[in-house]
Amino acid sequence: MAGYPNAPPNYGYGAPPPYGQQPYGAPSAPYGAPPPADRPPQDPYGASLPPAVGGYPPPPGASPYGNPFAALVPSQFPPGTDPNLVACFQMADQDGSGLIDDKELQKALSTYDQSFGMRTVHLLMYLFTGTNTRKIGPKEFTQVFYSLQNWRGIFERFDRDRSGKIDANELREALLSLGFSVSPVILDLLVSKFDKSGGKNKAIEYDNFIECCLTVKGLTEKFKERDTIYSGSATFHYEGFMLTVLPFLIA
Amino acid sequence: MAGYPNAPPNYGYGAPPPYGQQPYGAPSAPYGAPPPADRPPQDPYGASLPPAVGGYPPPPGASPYGNPFAALVPSQFPPGTDPNLVACFQMADQDGSGLIDDKELQKALSTYDQSFGMRTVHLLMYLFTGTNTRKIGPKEFTQVFYSLQNWRGIFERFDRDRSGKIDANELREALLSLGFSVSPVILDLLVSKFDKSGGKNKAIEYDNFIECCLTVKGLTEKFKERDTIYSGSATFHYEGFMLTVLPFLIA
Secondary structure, three states, X not given: OXXXXXXXXXXXXXXXXXXXXXXXXXXXOHHHOOOOOOOOOOOOOOOOOOHHHOOOOOOOOOOOOOOOOOOOOOOOOOOOOOHHHHHHHHHHOOOOOOOEEHHHHHHHHHHHOOOOOHHHHHHHHHHHHOOOOOEEOHHHHHHHHHHHHHHHHHHHHHOOOXXXXXXXXXXXXXXXXXXXXXXXXXXXXXXXXXXXXXXXXXXXXXXXXXXXXXXXXXXXXXXXXXXOOOOOEEEEEHHHHHHHHHHHHHO | OOOOOOOOOOOOOOOOOOOOOOOOOOOOOHHHOOOOOOOOOOOOOOOOOOHHHXXXXXXXXXXXXXXXXXXXXXXXXXOOOOHHHHHHHHHHOOOOOOOEEHHHHHHHHHHHOOOOOHHHHHHHHHHHXXXXXXXEOHHHHHHHHHHXXXXXXXXXXXXXXXXXXXXXXXXXXXXXXXOOOOOHHHHHHHHHHHXXXXXXXXEEEHHHHHHHHHHHHHHHHHHXXXXXXXXXXXXXXXXXXXXXXXXXXXX
């Protein structure tokens, strides 16, 4: 592993490129600068979530690529879950099956937060279950809820003028605070995708910010699974590559 | 390279898995069977297109990952282009700039073919220019037109009952005829994505078939660029992985 040879020459806004040392951009040294004092220390993959809900749990019996069509095993609420959250899930789970589907999740989330597009809901379901079944149980619902609460806090911290939007630079800082250091080229790609004006406004609203976070976090974690020694590079077989990438297109 | 160890045990419908020998599934040995007599021989990456328009041309000055924000260099129509096609482009290019944008391409294509969603149009533009500029010139327009004509022919060949839809098995055969052998798990993922009913009907309409072809072809070609010895595996740096995958999400 010899760093990231394709980084543009002026990469890093004058700071040494962080990729050579830390391929996934741990925020302890974002662009060579120490973390701001008002930002709590976090692990490189956004572990500021409560321990019970940090990261994406591997589904039971998961293959190296996950099984996108595995049935979801019914789950339980973690001990001490907020009763309001339990009530919210039970309201959504009208048939008492212990699982809620995509439309029910979309409705339940809009109770607590603003509305989300179905693509964002599908991406949430895929990443928190590791399957393509589009149903989640109490445990995954709790994880989704607390993750969104965490990301909402991050969004609001960077939306300093309370416009409901963050710009490209704020998006970069927000992703850094989640533990993801993205290059200027990737940042441009993300803004062109997740800006509702198609890149004209260069601004990201909250629901698209969530989709952006899910995409960067999900792809980075999938890559990291193949890069067990943190070398910054990973080898895929063709089948594994397609099974890694397609679910993000499919959500 | 030791084949595709994660292929399911019963993979290949009783035939030996083709992946070990031909990682991208050349149709000369699809699932161990000879190609049907009525199917013309093709190269593994869909080279049944006219030579002038086969494959995706690397844009001028392309980096190993392409530059998604490179400006498109104005191009010319290939010698002998159908005058109707030239007229169609000129009608779309109202300001005579030599380039047409996404909305103009969408309109121009619906003159000759049925309508396409903007996501499909963006994916076409990305794959035929290697950039994210969302403008194409005469050369790329010609390539898009003849590729769609080719894919239309393939779709109609497999839509035997003229329902306007093909099922999962027909999609597998259609992709094979383009040179892409996909495993049952990938096929299921593709159908769940590109079926407008969300996987309930297990049927793909023409516009989604085109998006499916573009996705499989585009991702496979990106992978193949990293697998120069056809070993079936490829190594990505993190930055390169993200720059390879994100444009497919972004289209």
